Amino acid sequence: MSSGKTSTALWAVTFVIAALFIAFLLYIGIDIITKGLGNPSQWLITQPFVLLGRTTWFIIGGILWVLGTVLFFMELLGWTIRGGRLVRQVIRWDPVDVSIVALTAAVYGGALAATGGIPIIPGFTWIRPANALAPLFGVLFGIPGALGTAIGNFIADALSGYLSVGSIGGFIGNFIIAYVPYKLMRDQTFRTPRSIVEFYVWGVIVASIWSSLYISWWLDALSPVIGLPSQFVWGFFAPWVIFNNAFITAIVSPILGYILYPPIKARGLHWSDRVEFK
């Protein structure tokens, strides 16, 4: 088979995988609507949480929380894991990096507030298209983009009146959504089947689950301070956040990534043009 035909076949397989993935997420959404928002224990996406129970998820969430927090501080302090080794990374944090952080935060926070939520069940549940920007900013701008995403989410919380101790978990949780695809996608161009599949694995599935479990663990562990019951956190919040993030990023982010990668790269703002490893 010629390389052209192989490429076409790979693209076809990639599109089928993406379509199946989006169809599966749509099915989960329809399942939630048909079973009703008042019955989270019956949703398909809640079943792993119901079956394994709060204790198991609290342990899994705790491990992911420790790992996420260590990585967050390690990356900001100039250390990273590369090729299985701990190495120094030089992010200059000069005015260009500061501007990238501020602008990504303003766009993400502004987009969360400006585009509003799309009501699934009016008055109760909505999904936010702006969530699609979080993994994208990580892939395009690296650590400054991930930090901008975290700050943007914090700002959106403040603007909507939901800022609380829980927002600290949301801060690092959003950093993780951007960090996971940045760190684990080998091909970040959104121009090859491999890149798209990698994005679905790391940017959609892993980042959504990790971020949701990270925030949920924080909310549960600090329930004496935050005030949300464990049943609500693991029975409603965690599955809903996974679905919300995965649904939006699966549909919108690859399209945005495909369009935005060339102009960002051409302007010299892509993380690979600005970070050095020692």
Added chain:
Amino acid sequence: MAFTGLYVERRSIIHRLDARVKLIWFLLVLAASIAAQWDGSVSVFVYISIIIGLILAKIPIKRAILIIAYSIVFLIITVLVWAAMYQDEGVVIGVVPLANIRLTDVGLLVGTGKFFLIVNPITMFLLLITTTRMYDLQEALVKIGFPYKFLFMFTLALGLLPATFNEFRNVFDVQKSRGIEVDSKNPVKRIVYSVSVFVPVIIRMMSYVWDLSIVLYARGFGASKKRTYFFPLRWSRADTVALIILVLFYGLIIALKIAGFSTYYAVVR
């Protein structure tokens, strides 16, 4: 614009307080709300104290209504969730229609206590940012050890928010005028349509990166490790008095709760 429009310029006693006093106030509210989280009949006094703060600060009614409207939604959800968990404890007050939950006095106290645990810090944060200039808040946070660069990124992002909102508004209008759909009642279509808004906004905003960095370079950003302030924070006697009152009030609430006091059991029953 300080804190992008969240700060409201007023001549009030709360505005004149040092940023550090208001930060400590926030922490005291959090501590008192945690101490009284199982008893709404006590934590309601924390909420009342913040409302008094909002009145003294002459906060616009529109903003106060917004936060109170949020509070009502939280109140209903929180009380229902906790009442359901405590429906077999205490004296039954009534049954919640539709949800079929027995509302007991214990369930109501816990539900309202948990409600105030969520809402008190949120409302206090509103009071803090509405009455404190970001410049002052930043200086106060730097004094207690927060890295200046990080706070500056935060402040800069907030300062850029109005420009971002304008960009979104302009792009929405431009795309509509070009006949490109940006809105639909179908949620999936609306998600897909968001691409035609996000792409131009991101490209335009990111084109500012170099301009903004040149401005920062030109103003010597990061040239000196220690940041100086043109208007340094000044602690006055009024700040000391306010701090003593706040510590005594919230300290009393915490002490009473530790001693097992409940307004409901002491007064109502």
